[in-house]
Amino acid sequence: DKLPRRPFRCAAVATGFLLLETQVFSVLDKPWFFYEYDKEKDDTMGEDIYFCKKATEKGIEIWCDPTILIRHIGDYAY
Numbered sequence: 001d002k003l004p005r006r007p008f009r010c011a012a013v014a015t016g017f018l019l020l021e022t023q024v025f026s027v028l029d030k031p032w033f034f035y036e037y038d039k040e041k042d043d044t045m046g047e048d049i050y051f052c053k054k055a056t057e058k059g060i061e062i063w064c065d066p067t068i069l070i071r072h073i074g075d076y077a078y
Contacts, residue, residue, distance in 0.1 A: 007065040012052035017070050027058050 015033070025032060032054070033047040045053075052062050 003066045005066065007063050007067075010062055010064045011056070012049045013062055013064055014072075015046075015048035015051065016072070018048075018051075024055065024060060027060065028054050 032051060034050050035047060036045045036050050037043075038045045056062060
C-alpha cells in the first residue's frame, strides 16, 4: 500500500528483475556485476546493488514498475 501505483525512480532493483537495454553494457566499465564490501554498513554489497550503483554513476536511471507482479520463487513466493 505504501508503494506508488505507477513506475518510479529508485536506487536499485534486484538483478533477477532487471530489464536492460544492451547498450548499457557499452557505457559501463567491467566488471558489470560484482560483490563489493560496503564500509559504511560493514556488509557486502550484492551484485544487483553494485550494478545499479555503477549505472547511476554513469547517469543511467533505475526505475521500478510496481504494476508488474514479479515474485522470487524458492521455498515460497515472496
